[in-house]
Amino acid sequence: MVSLKKLRPLTPEFLDSIGFHWHTDTDETPYVADEAVIVTEAEAEAYYEAANELYDMFVEAGEHVVKNDLFHEIGIPFNLVDVVKKSWENDVHWHIYSRFDLSGGISGAPIKLLEFNADTPTALFETAIVQWALLKANDLNEAAQFNHVYEAIRDNFKRLVVLDGDLEDFEKYYRGWKVLFSAAKGHIEDENTTKLLQKMADDAGFHTAFAYVDEVEFSEDEGIFYEGEQYEYWFKLIPWEAIAIEESDLARILTKIIENQKAIVLNPAYTLMFQSKAMLKILWDLFPGHPLLLKTSFEPLGVKQVQKPFFGREGGSVKILNEKAEVIQSGEALYEDQPCIYQEFVKLPRDEAGNCYQAGLFFAYEGCGLGYRRGGEILGNMSKFVAHIID
Amino acid sequence: MKHYIKKISTYAMVGSLGAVAMIAMSGCEKKEQGQSDAFTQASQKQGAFVVIDEVAPNQYKIAEEYPAETTRVILRKLDGSEKILTKEELDALVAQEAKKIDEGRSALTNPELSSGGGLGLGEAILASAAGAIIGSWIGNKLFNNPNYQRTRQRSYKSPSAYSRSVNSFNKAKKSKSSTTRSRSGRSGFFGGSGTRSRSTFGFGG
Numbered sequence: 001m002v003s004l005k006k007l008r009p010l011t012p013e014f015l016d017s018i019g020f021h022w023h024t025d026t027d028e029t030p031y032v033a034d035e036a037v038i039v040t041e042a043e044a045e046a047y048y049e050a051a052n053e054l055y056d057m058f059v060e061a062g063e064h065v066v067k068n069d070l071f072h073e074i075g076i077p078f079n080l081v082d083v084v085k086k087s088w089e090n091d092v093h094w095h096i097y098s099r100f101d102l103s104g105g106i107s108g109a110p111i112k113l114l115e116f117n118a119d120t121p122t123a124l125f126e127t128a129i130v131q132w133a134l135l136k137a138n139d140l141n142e143a144a145q146f147n148h149v150y151e152a153i154r155d156n157f158k159r160l161v162v163l164d165g166d167l168e169d170f171e172k173y174y175r176g177w178k179v180l181f182s183a184a185k186g187h188i189e190d191e192n193t194t195k196l197l198q199k200m201a202d203d204a205g206f207h208t209a210f211a212y213v214d215e216v217e218f219s220e221d222e223g224i225f226y227e228g229e230q231y232e233y234w235f236k237l238i239p240w241e242a243i244a245i246e247e248s249d250l251a252r253i254l255t256k257i258i259e260n261q262k263a264i265v266l267n268p269a270y271t272l273m274f275q276s277k278a279m280l281k282i283l284w285d286l287f288p289g290h291p292l293l294l295k296t297s298f299e300p301l302g303v304k305q306v307q308k309p310f311f312g313r314e315g316g317s318v319k320i321l322n323e324k325a326e327v328i329q330s331g332e333a334l335y336e337d338q339p340c341i342y343q344e345f346v347k348l349p350r351d352e353a354g355n356c357y358q359a360g361l362f363f364a365y366e367g368c369g370l371g372y373r374r375g376g377e378i379l380g381n382m383s384k385f386v387a388h389i390i391d
Numbered sequence: 392m393k394h395y396i397k398k399i400s401t402y403a404m405v406g407s408l409g410a411v412a413m414i415a416m417s418g419c420e421k422k423e424q425g426q427s428d429a430f431t432q433a434s435q436k437q438g439a440f441v442v443i444d445e446v447a448p449n450q451y452k453i454a455e456e457y458p459a460e461t462t463r464v465i466l467r468k469l470d471g472s473e474k475i476l477t478k479e480e481l482d483a484l485v486a487q488e489a490k491k492i493d494e495g496r497s498a499l500t501n502p503e504l505s506s507g508g509g510l511g512l513g514e515a516i517l518a519s520a521a522g523a524i525i526g527s528w529i530g531n532k533l534f535n536n537p538n539y540q541r542t543r544q545r546s547y548k549s550p551s552a553y554s555r556s557v558n559s560f561n562k563a564k565k566s567k568s569s570t571t572r573s574r575s576g577r578s579g580f581f582g583g584s585g586t587r588s589r590s591t592f593g594f595g596g
Contacts, residue, residue: 018429199430218576218577224574
């Protein structure tokens with residue numbers, strides 16, 4: 001049973017003032033719960049260890065895909081294969097941040113990987129800032145949280161320059177390279193999540209700017225420009241597969257820009273491999289029976305299972321199937337044309353009221369912060385964010 | 392276990408945005424008209440956000456400082472309590488310190504008085520970025536004093552707090568270099584605008 005601590009909620013005015021405008025869902029209920037999940041020190045430590053171990057496994061699986069040319073098998077669009085390979089070859093294409101979605105980890109349930117949001121993870125603002133502010137506003141010990149997301153991502157921006165070296169050497173090697181941050185126009189959550197990342201890069205010591213993606217100029221031979229200024233790095237909170245499918249010209253130009261070493265695009269294209277749910281099957285092939293993994297196949301499993309499209313989001317087209325592969329429950333039909341994986345069903349931990357909890361664990365060079373989503377068995381866009389407190 | 396989870400214990404861990412959040416929470420911030428938030432304000436940084444820690448009874452060090460829209464100083468006392476210093480309190484402390492400088496009784500300018508530990512509260516404020524703003528009327532007798540410059544470095548809780556501060560303020564001051572040139576670039580990708588308020592990109596199911 002998930003235990004909760006009641007909190008005084010943050011006011012919409014306060015949340016607006018820090019730029020967190022998506023505090024109220026379309027049904028007028030608050031998106032951030034006025035409760036925190038109580039986590040023990042040992043549970044937090046186990047999450048941290050799990051994130052680090054899982055990331056290493058993904059890197060090994062990525063190597064396996066590249067070496068055996070399995071891009072088609074895991075659903076990488078053909079027009080991104082070159083840029084995925086190119087980005088994989090060199091560490092300057094540094095992975096800034098990502099989020100593991102996990103079941104278990106609390107109330108005695110073992111940690112199991114559900115999926116990996118490696119390309120454009122959100123819930124960043126909630127995890128890094130809002131849940132910290134919740135403790136602060138409730139006069140609770142702000143250190144009683146597994147949350148150094150802000151610092152970890154800031155430091156990871158420094159690693160664009162120092163790589164695996166000493167962070168203190170950033171100023172020695174930094175030559176004024178600029179990072180341009182972009183989101184699509186008209187989506188305030190994406191925009192301010194991107195601006196939060198920009199602030200982290202700013203605090204790291206980079207020169208930065210923000211531009212909506214449609215205002216950015218791309219040139220195969222010259223690189224990436226905004227208002228006449230060239231940017232060495234472009235961070236986009238736009239999924240790589242959206243670039244491949246909706247703007248294939250951009251996919252082609254970015255491939256050239258990266259080949260010509262005119263700019264580095266973040267998160268790197270190889271994170272699309274990690275993002276593909278087909279990797280969960282690759283992982284099961286490479287690490288069969290691993291305690292952090294659920295059995296996963298491209299075919300129905302013959303047990304209660306979850307069918308997930310390779311690049312689905314927000315529970316779209318996710319289906320819970322029984323052992324005969326009959327649909328018991330399904331999310332909104334959004335990605336019906338995508339290939340799917342079948343993942344062994346696992347019960348999410350529940351609270352007294354019967355709500356399900358899924359852990360979101362941020363990773364930036366190492367596990368760096370925990371948050372929860374609460375909802376039904378399939379977590380969709382209407383699920384709530386729940387903070388945590390270590391007790 | 393080789394690595395222990397780092398948990399939030401300083402404002403550095405939520406960075407300059409945490410500073411904004413702290414001020415908003417304290418209710419000190421005057422409400423701006425219109426759609427102003429932590430990101431829309433970010434462009435004009437005339438002030439400094441400073442966190443000063445009491446490291447021993449009446450001994451202080453600068454824990455964090457960031458460029459900010461308006462100048463604020465937060466004092467974290469030994470018992471863990473926090474206090475935002477008002478403008479009146481800051482002015483009084485700076486005025487008091489100015490008098491000590493004139494009389495040669497301030498550790499900021501008189502090396503014989505500096506102890507190994509922290510500074511007095513007025514000294515710490517003047518050593519911080521906020522001091523350069525609030526105490527600007529003290530002028531050259533302080534800021535061109537070589538001992539002041541040395542004390543300033545030592546007044547930070549850690550070397551990284553000092554270098555982070557120098558770094559962020561230099562950047563706020565520096566004018567943008569412009570490398571305008573002709574291009575054959577393309578733009579307008581993802582130009583068709585939607586009206587979603589919540590992301591549909593971020594979450595898996």
